Amino acid sequence: MTLICAGSTVTAADPSVLLITIDTLRADRLGSYGDAHSSTPFLDRLSRHAVVYTDAWTDVPLTLPAHTSLLTGQPVTRHGITGNGHPVGSENLLLPEILKAQGYSTAAVIGGYPLVRKFGLSRGFQMYDDRLKSVNRTGVPERSGAAVASASIDLLESLKAPVFLWVHFYDPHAPYDPPDPYRNVCKDLYRSEVAYTDRCVELLMQAWTEKFGSETFRIIVADHGESLGDHNEITHGVFLYQETVGVPLLVLPPAGSGPVVGLSESSVPIHAIFDWILVKRVPSPGLGSPEHARVIYTRYPFDRYHWSPLTAIRRGPWKYIHGPDPELYNLDSDPGETLNVLTTNARIVEFMTREIYSVKIPKPETGRAVTTETRMMLESLGYVAPSGHAEMASLPDPKGLAPALAPLERALNAVDHGLWQDALPDLERTLTIDPDNPVANNNMGLVLVRLNRGDQAIPFLKRALEIKPGDVQVMSNLGVAYRRTGKTADAVTMLRAALTETPDFTGARINLVLALYTLGKLDEAQQILQMGTEYDPEIVNHPAVKTLFRE
Ligand SMILES: [Zn+2]
Numbered sequence: 001m002t003l004i005c006a007g008s009t010v011t012a013a014d015p016s017v018l019l020i021t022i023d024t025l026r027a028d029r030l031g032s033y034g035d036a037h038s039s040t041p042f043l044d045r046l047s048r049h050a051v052v053y054t055d056a057w058t059d060v061p062l063t064l065p066a067h068t069s070l071l072t073g074q075p076v077t078r079h080g081i082t083g084n085g086h087p088v089g090s091e092n093l094l095l096p097e098i099l100k101a102q103g104y105s106t107a108a109v110i111g112g113y114p115l116v117r118k119f120g121l122s123r124g125f126q127m128y129d130d131r132l133k134s135v136n137r138t139g140v141p142e143r144s145g146a147a148v149a150s151a152s153i154d155l156l157e158s159l160k161a162p163v164f165l166w167v168h169f170y171d172p173h174a175p176y177d178p179p180d181p182y183r184n185v186c187k188d189l190y191r192s193e194v195a196y197t198d199r200c201v202e203l204l205m206q207a208w209t210e211k212f213g214s215e216t217f218r219i220i221v222a223d224h225g226e227s228l229g230d231h232n233e234i235t236h237g238v239f240l241y242q243e244t245v246g247v248p249l250l251v252l253p254p255a256g257s258g259p260v261v262g263l264s265e266s267s268v269p270i271h272a273i274f275d276w277i278l279v280k281r282v283p284s285p286g287l288g289s290p291e292h293a294r295v296i297y298t299r300y301p302f303d304r305y306h307w308s309p310l311t312a313i314r315r316g317p318w319k320y321i322h323g324p325d326p327e328l329y330n331l332d333s334d335p336g337e338t339l340n341v342l343t344t345n346a347r348i349v350e351f352m353t354r355e356i357y358s359v360k361i362p363k364p365e366t367g368r369a370v371t372t373e374t375r376m377m378l379e380s381l382g383y384v385a386p387s388g389h390a391e392m393a394s395l396p397d398p399k400g401l402a403p404a405l406a407p408l409e410r411a412l413n414a415v416d417h418g419l420w421q422d423a424l425p426d427l428e429r430t431l432t433i434d435p436d437n438p439v440a441n442n443n444m445g446l447v448l449v450r451l452n453r454g455d456q457a458i459p460f461l462k463r464a465l466e467i468k469p470g471d472v473q474v475m476s477n478l479g480v481a482y483r484r485t486g487k488t489a490d491a492v493t494m495l496r497a498a499l500t501e502t503p504d505f506t507g508a509r510i511n512l513v514l515a516l517y518t519l520g521k522l523d524e525a526q527q528i529l530q531m532g533t534e535y536d537p538e539i540v541n542h543p544a545v546k547t548l549f550r551e
Pocket residue numbers: 023024062063064173223224
């Protein structure tokens with residue numbers, strides 16, 4: 001029977017769909033994935049009534065790209081969204097657009113900044129709740145699991161079946177900062193965040209079942225895992241090992257739709273879920289496996305550290321990771337990817353290399369494309385902002401420089417807390433291992449500026465800008481370093497360049513105002529300040545500029 005609904009093509013047989021994505025949830029931290037110390041009683045209980053995919057994986061270990069794979073049904077090598085902050089364009093048709101056209105009510109509740117509407121995944125959702133009211137201790141907006149669950153439960157009241165509801169929990173993402181009483185329930189804070197999220201998911205699932213019953217399609221999946229120190233990585237994004245590529249995937253098809261309980265060893269990329277929801281409303285075993293569908297890719301090592309991107313491909317038990325120093329693992333005999341068996345399996349490597357070369361990988365550019373105006377300003381200071389593609393062959397393999405990641409993470413944590421002196425030794429350690437690391441150079445510059453050692457800061461910031469021309473944070477820090485060391489005209493040029501790229505960058509604007517004021521260009525300083533009110537009305541009340549222009 002077709003439901004009476006204008007423009008609708010859904011039928012009474014079309015179930016409501018709940019898609020829960022849990023950010024950064026590492027599969028082996030769930031009891032149903034073998035964790036003897038699991039902190040997920042709800043998900044473990046739920047697993048007894050679900051299909052548990054023991055070999056589910058993301059094709060890109062980053063939040064926006066992975067969710068783009070989920071909502072487009074395309075791997076990252078096709079949709080091309082390789083990093084957070086790269087908006088998803090309308091050329092990518094999204095699952096909610098299709099379901100809405102079919103007559104579904106579509107709604108989403110988002111927990112983390114990488115998915116707010118300006119990044120493009122809100123298309124097709126009639127309601128897209130991305131109100132992130134709090135900021136975490138690194139200053140990035142997010143919303144707690146309890147707030148996400150509560151907003152979702154409130155939303156359920158207004159939704160009429162059939163519904164497609166996507167709910168995104170962000171809590172297991174760093175920084176690990178669980179609320180009481182979860183803070184102390186586990187031996188580490190990551191597990192405590194996972195325990196807290198487990199409870200929030202339980203609250204949502206209870207409310208969903210009360211409203212829609214069990215004749216619905218429910219999917220719980222992570223966008224990627226977390227390294228937690230394995231393979232020298234602390235968080236995620238750089239490497240393609242199983243701790244970040246493997247994800248938990250629990251599926252509860254509508255009751256009565258066939259055998260549903262048990263483990264499935266089918267190898268399933270998260271972009272396959274698109275088809276399950278759209279076409280069959282049930283999970284199906286595996287994909288037809290065209291090469292694109294089995295490729296895993298990360299450009300993050302390049303975008304952040306100027307290291308080589310990595311590409312991987314799976315076939316049977318084999319996983320081949322392609323980079324300057326390639327690796328081959330047998331996941332059956334070596335699930336921890338500890339023994340690179342590349343040299344003893346030449347034919348497999350040759351075959352899989354050919355497969356990777358048959359897939360067109362989105363090419364990274366050298367830094368952001370800067371505007372002509374900014375390019376001219378940078379060139380006036382002797383910086384060259386190249387365009388075109390980096391010479392990939394010359395980039396280092398992330399493995400060799402990975403020992404730099406732990407000290408760098410510690411240093412960035414100290415910087416986040418304003419502990420400038422504490423950050424110095426770890427930044428020095430990082431730069432000893434990887435002298436051309438743009439993040440380490442930038443932060444070394446920032447720390448030295450904060451310690452009133454601006455003259456020493458400038459070479460580090462210049463190096464960071466040479467590696468990543470057009471990086472507005474570096475431009476701003478360098479502008480501040482110039483200002484603090486009396487090179488005020490250079491400071492104006494650099495801060496103006498940063499502001500041209502990012503007009504809503506309040507910090508750069510304030511420093512530009514101060515520099516112009518120092519040069520006696522009072523009218524221009526006031527004009528630049530006033531222009532800033534368009535982006536931040538409170539800028540005129542900032543303590544650094546508040547008293548400058550009093551009559
Ligand atoms: Zn994520």
